[in-house]
Amino acid sequence: MAHVIVIGNEKGGAGKSTVSMHIATALARLEHSVCTVDLDLRQRSLGRYLENRSAFCAREGLTLPSAAYHDFQPPKEGDEIEALMASLDDLETGYDFVLIDCPGSHTPLSQVAHSRADTLVTPLNDSFIDFDLLARIDADGTTVKGPSIYSEMVWTARQRRAKAGEPPIDWVVIRNRLGSQAMVNKRKMEVAIDALSRRIGFRPAPGFSERVVFRELFPKGLTLLDLRDVGVTSLTMSNIAARQELRDLIKALDLPDVAVTF
Template identity: 65%
Template sequence: MAHIIVVGNEKGGSGKSTTSMHVATALARMGHRVAALDLDIRQRSFGRYLENRAHFIETEGLSLPLPMLGALNAASPNETDPLSEAMSELDPVHDFILIDCPGSHTRLAQMAHMLADTLITPMNDSFIDFDLLARLAPDGKVLGPSIYSEMVWGARQGRQAAGAGPIDWVVLRNRLGTQAMHNKRKVGSALTQLSKRIGFRVAPGFAERVVFRELFPRGLTLLDLKDVGGETLNMSNIAARQELRDLITTLNLPGVKVDF
């Protein structure tokens, strides 16, 4: 059976598609069979990222790893559950299936969370994003879980009732800046406190870098730059590659040995 990785957060702009693309292509680059699903039916940032990659590979005659992009059958007789149909086709022939969820609460996203063996929740390093995980008092004390944490808790309960394994939940601190150290410490302290209460691991994600916005039109990732002619690896790109390496290592996925 494939290991299911779900990238979810009910807030847009947290870096879900960038995280999904880099994790999926990193696994493919290491020789794993990877499939991808984009549940954001309207925006499809992750799906278009992969389509851009396929087009760039074809037009440039390159040989780059390409995760298989699955599709939801909108004409399925079982319109209430097109996800299960897509998963049944992808599961037997892939090692990993990565599902990117929309930045809002939908039925498909809720179903995807129940399938997750590993759940990655990217969040901007701010208390605005933190509010989706927990409610805070003005003095910084955690009052209780918020809407997204409650949805994850429901998914965990559903998996337990179905006899499935636990969800390894990793909260990813994205867009970490070099300034505002006081705010970073406060957010970090609040996340550490909350992680012990509701059961997730905290991982450093990607800093705010221009390179991520430049890669999307060609469907490239940080790991592709050395394979594309004319690209120069500057210090920022090298640091970003290390961030990706640290993330894949922290995820501790089955059968994955980081070798890039």
């Protein structure tokens, strides 16, 4: 059975699709079979990212290691949950990994995806506005007062898996768009994330810093790992640092049978 990776939170703009594309492509480059599913049926950022990749490769005559894409389209309103569960049942028998990119909102499809997750990755902008997604905090940003609605949804998904006799979800929260300076807010976020991780049971992991390169890669469907293959022979210090961040992220996820060699 495939190992299911779910990329999810309930806020837009946290970098879910960028994280999804880079994890999926990294696994494909490590010679694992990967299928992606985009559950944001309105915006389809991950789907468009992969479409851009296919178009670029066709135009340039290139073959790049890539994840497969399952274009999930519910047959009709009211059958979405059954259709998604049937699709995941099929995909889990044909790949090493199934990666699901969830929308930035609470939907029944997102709930189903979370209950199927072996590894849940939650990108979080390095801001207390986004931290509020996970927990309520006091005015000083130092004391966690209680879990928030998304954490409660993950808890429900964990309970469902436990009742079904399935392994627990490995929940990993990654801090995205980190600034380079050691600001007071950055230090407070680090303390708050560490305290909350022990309280509600997730693992903090390094994410991606704010870099222009991510916005530049999307139109061609490329990732940091593709640059040399498309003729970029001299990487900038920013690109090298970003590759290291991706390497650190894949290592931190600790996925089964994945040895990071890029």
